[in-house]
Amino acid sequence: MSMRTDALFKRLSHYTTLHSDMAEVLDQICAESRTFGPGDVIVERGAEAEEAFVVCKGWASRSIGLGDGRKQVVNFMLPGDLFDLQVFVGQKADHTVAALTDLEIAAVSRDRVLELFSSGSALAPGIWWSTVQEESILRExxxxxxxxxxxxxxxxxxxxxxxxxxxxxxxxxxxxxxxxxxxxxxxxxxxxxxxxxxxxxxxxxxxxxxxxxxxxxxxxxxxxxxxxxxxxxxxxxxxxxxxxxxxxx
The missing domain is CATH 1.10.10.10 (Winged helix-like DNA-binding domain superfamily/Winged helix DNA-binding domain)
Known part of the structure; x- marks a missing residue:
């Protein structure tokens, strides 16, 4: 398991039983990483959703801006968090995601994650559980x-x-x-x-x-x-x- 997927593995392991071979799968899924600096925009509101993302290192925010420049941060994204899963229904982003610190993320294709669910991978319950948690955080x-x-x-x-x-x-x-x-x-x-x-x-x-x-x-x-x-x-x-x-x- 690489440092890139360490937080994600720990997060998913909290919700589902993962074996060492799953670490290799995560490394493959998160093979493509990108780095950003504080203030850099990762996802622009209104942009076509083409990929989901995993936070490898650093903090990011999901926010919605108003026309006069005011902004509401909807939630903070921490290492191990997955975001922009609306890619699976082909929707445009209804929010902006920006780096708050030095940030490393991994892009995950829609087909790759759908494959995990269709194959019955042990990772699927963990991803589902983390999504349930995110929705609850938004309600709170x-x-x-x-x-x-x-x-x-x-x-x-x-x-x-x-x-x-x-x-x-x-x-x-x-x-x-x-x-x-x-x-x-x-x-x-x-x-x-x-x-x-x-x-x-x-x-x-x-x-x-x-x-x-x-x-x-x-x-x-x-x-x-x-x-x-x-x-x-x-x-x-x-x-x-x-x-x-x-x-x-």
Whole structure:
């Protein structure tokens, strides 16, 4: 297994039982990689969807822009995430995907992924499960921005990012590296930069979190979860039912 597919293998392994030979399959699927710098656009809204993508390294965002320049970040894409699976129904992209950090992605053809599903590959349940998780994250984003307070939004997002990174081994028990700025957080949560800055200051003064450069440390995780009313249920981290189904088959 190459470094390029390490995060994807860990992510899919969380949802389905994968053997070492599947690592070779992933290497073949993700053989073509591309690199981007912060701000580079990978997918332009309105463009024909021709490929799906896997994030190998770095962070990206999916967003929708308004005519006056305002932007709503719909979600953040982390290492191991698959995106733009609408390629399978031949639709144009209804969003923009841009790099937030130095980014490496792998392009995957529509035919290659369809082949995985039609062949009954062990990778298929993992891909399906990750898609279910992404849809749930988008639903939670609606609730987060529509009903939660600013303090709840920021706290909730931090806990979500930590949980997602933990799946691929890129988070410690109570800390993770967040290589994006407060403006990106503001665009994701429908808040101003100033408001987000005030919330971070509150969380630090309340001894709920601390920050050291790009590292976020949970000082009192239980209290932070209470503040955010956070439950990881929507992330569908328990994949036992899928594993049991695999064993029966």
């Amino acid at each position: 984003q609606i609730v987060r921005n529509g009903r939660r307070s600013a303090r709840e939004r920021v706290s909730h997002l931090l806990l979500e990012l930590h949980a997602r990174l933990a799946i691929i081994g890129e988070a410690e028990e109570n800390s993770f590296v967040m290589p994006i700025g407060q403006m990106h957080v503001a665009d994701a949560l429908g808040l101003s930069y100033v408001h987000v800055s005030r919330v971070f200051s509150f969380l630090e003064k309340s001894n709920l979190i601390s920050r050291h450069r790009s590292e976020v440390i949970f000082k009192n995780r239980e209290a932070l979860e209470d503040l955010a009313d956070f439950s990881s249920l929507y992330l569908h981290l328990d994949a036992n039912n899928v594993r049991l189904l695999q064993e029966k088959n």
